[in-house]
Amino acid sequence: MKFKLFRAPEGRNGGPADPTDAPRMGGQVLPAADAAAERQRDAAATPLAPAPKPAVGAGGPVGATKICARDVSVFYGDKQALYDVSLDIPDKTVTALIGPSGCGKSTFLRTMNRMNDTIPHARVTGRIEMDGEDINAKSVDPVLLRARVGMVFQKPNPFPKSIYENVAYGPRIHGLATSKGELDDIVQASLKRAGLWEEVADRLHSPGTGLSGGQQQRLVIARAIAVEPEVILMDEPCSALDPIATAKIEELIDELRERYCIVIVTHSMAQAARVSQRTAFFHLGRLVETGDTEDIFTNPRERRTLDYITGRFG
Numbered sequence: 001m002k003f004k005l006f007r008a009p010e011g012r013n014g015g016p017a018d019p020t021d022a023p024r025m026g027g028q029v030l031p032a033a034d035a036a037a038e039r040q041r042d043a044a045a046t047p048l049a050p051a052p053k054p055a056v057g058a059g060g061p062v063g064a065t066k067i068c069a070r071d072v073s074v075f076y077g078d079k080q081a082l083y084d085v086s087l088d089i090p091d092k093t094v095t096a097l098i099g100p101s102g103c104g105k106s107t108f109l110r111t112m113n114r115m116n117d118t119i120p121h122a123r124v125t126g127r128i129e130m131d132g133e134d135i136n137a138k139s140v141d142p143v144l145l146r147a148r149v150g151m152v153f154q155k156p157n158p159f160p161k162s163i164y165e166n167v168a169y170g171p172r173i174h175g176l177a178t179s180k181g182e183l184d185d186i187v188q189a190s191l192k193r194a195g196l197w198e199e200v201a202d203r204l205h206s207p208g209t210g211l212s213g214g215q216q217q218r219l220v221i222a223r224a225i226a227v228e229p230e231v232i233l234m235d236e237p238c239s240a241l242d243p244i245a246t247a248k249i250e251e252l253i254d255e256l257r258e259r260y261c262i263v264i265v266t267h268s269m270a271q272a273a274r275v276s277q278r279t280a281f282f283h284l285g286r287l288v289e290t291g292d293t294e295d296i297f298t299n300p301r302e303r304r305t306l307d308y309i310t311g312r313f314g
């Protein structure tokens with residue numbers, strides 16, 4: 001059962017990955033730049049890149065455009081954090097947002113489910129459409145939007161409730177199950193899809209906070225999946241995890257992309273190369289370049305992208 005994103009119908013208007021692991025793609029070893037991602041250095045502002053062309057990514061064909069951002073700027077009070085970003089995000093694809101610290105990756109990620117609305121003094125201009133609908137329209141209920149565009153944060157944040165309740169909470173408040181049996185099925189299916197079922201099946205009523213960090217992150221992903229999202233936003237989902245837990249989440253991301261549109265912010269060049277089919281490079285609040293991940297890492301158009309992925313700044 002699906003719930004509606006909009007309150008009323010509206011017309012169409014409009015932790016690092018393993019640091020020893022150099023990014024690899026198509027058998028080619030790419031420049032290791034993860035260490036450099038920790039460093040910061042200013043550089044000149046960059047021109048706006050054109051919207052990306054549909055293309056075939058490293059891991060297979062990318063889907064049709066799911067989210068379309070046009071001329072998106074974000075201000076925190078008087079300070080502008082994002083400048084006229086135009087980017088098409090394809091469905092059933094992992095899109096990685098990369099760039100040095102403070103370049104606006106998380107700010108842009110948050111525009112896609114209106115999380116910036118929750119930040120005092122944050123103001124968003126421009127237009128963002130999901131399936132052709134303006135997500136900032138007055139008729140859009142941000143709570144429903146955030147169920148359809150789920151978010152996973154850097155630090156796993158399970159509710160202080162049982163594993164079962166963590167996953168059941170969303171479907172219950174959104175009325176996605178009509179019986180306890182149906183709710184049980186949703187919980188089980190979500191935990192399975194998040195690759196956690198085998199590990200927690202015998203302790204569903206234990207606290208979610210008692211799980212390991214990697215398990216907690218998979219629980220949070222199960223929680224997001226349980227309300228049938230179409231898009232999953234991930235803000236450095238592995239940065240608090242060890243390499244083994246990171247590898248599990250990366251495998252999971254690869255599986256999830258068959259069903260969802262996934263956007264991931266990562267500081268790890270190796271991770272972006274491993275998990276994404278599309279990459280967008282941000283610098284100083286501007287989108288510098290976007291394209292197939294393989295192209296961005298092996299043959300970037302912009303000098304600044306090359307300098308970043310080869311660790312000349314970060």
Ligand SMILES: Nc1ncnc2c1ncn2[C@@H]1O[C@H](COP(=O)(O)OP(=O)(O)OP(=O)(O)O)[C@@H](O)[C@H]1O
Pocket residue numbers: 076081099100101102103104105106107108119
């Ligand atoms: N809530 C906020 N209030 C004021 N300024 C903010 C806020 N959040 C972010 N900023 C500023 O906006 C700019 C972009 O920040 P953002 O967190 O989006 O960058 P980022 O690329 O995700 O950085 P990082 O990789 O370090 O997480 C930075 O200058 C940051 O200081």
